[in-house]
Amino acid sequence: MSTQSAEPYVFAPEVPSLAVEGGGRFPVRRVYCVGRNYAEHAREMGHDPAREPPFFFMKPADSLLPAGSVFPYPPGSSDVQHEIELVAAIGRGGA
Template structure:
C-alpha cells in the first residue's frame, strides 16, 4: 500500500445517465473557436485557423444543477454551451475514420469563462488558464453512452439565460467534426480513457450576473439547468 504524505482527494468523476456507475475523469481538453459565427464574434477568421486546444482541471467538472459559484477576480463571466465527448479508449495519432471507436459517450457542458481575464491574457500574450481553469468552470450533464445514442453529427445546441435565448446553433455547424477534433488532439498527446473534450461553442456568448438561471441543451443528448451564485 502506498504511503502518501496526506490523504489523496477522491478521483474526479461525472455521472452516467440512468446508472449508478460513474465515469472517472482524467483530463479536460477544450476546443477554441469551432463554430464560424463564434470565431467571427471573437474577431477571428474561421477559414484560416486549425483547431487549437486549452485545458481545464478534471475537478472543474461539476454537475450542471443547483447553484454554481460566481468566481472571484472577474466582473465579466461568460457562458459557452458545448458538446462534451467522453473518451473511453486511449490512443495516439488516431485517424478520423477510427475516432468514434474511442468515444464512450456524450454530454452537454458549459465552459464558463472569465472574459476580462482572458482579454488581459491575450493583450499581454500570456496563457489563458486563469480565465478558463477555475473552480466549477465546467458544469456538465450526466453522460449518455454512445452505445445508446450513437454518434450525433447534427442537432440543435442552445443556451438561455432567465428564459431568454442567447445561443443557438447546430452540431453540423462545427468547423471541425468530433472525429476530426479527436484525430487532431491525438497527434499532440496520447488520449486516454477518462479524457473529456469540450468541442466548442456557437455564437451568442455573453455575460452572466449573480442570480441568473442558465438552461441549455443539445438534441438527443440532454439538458441542464443551474443558478449562478452570488459574487
C-alpha cells in the first residue's frame, strides 16, 4: 500500500508574481534572457559583436524586482552591472 499523497509537496511553493497595470497579478514561472544583443554595449564590455553572437540564458523567477523596489546590493561586491529588462507577459497562447 502506497503512503504517497496526490500532492507532490507538503506545502506548495509560492509562485512569484508581479503587479499588472490596471490591477491583478501575473505569475512568473520562467525568465528567458538574451545577452550581448546590443552591439554598442558588447563593445563597452570588451566583446566583438561581429565575432561573438548573442547568447541565451535564464534567471530564477524570484530574482525579479517590482518597479520602484530597492536593489539589495550584494555585500562584498565591487562590480555590479545594472541592466533594465523588458518583460513581455503572455497570458494566453498565440493564434
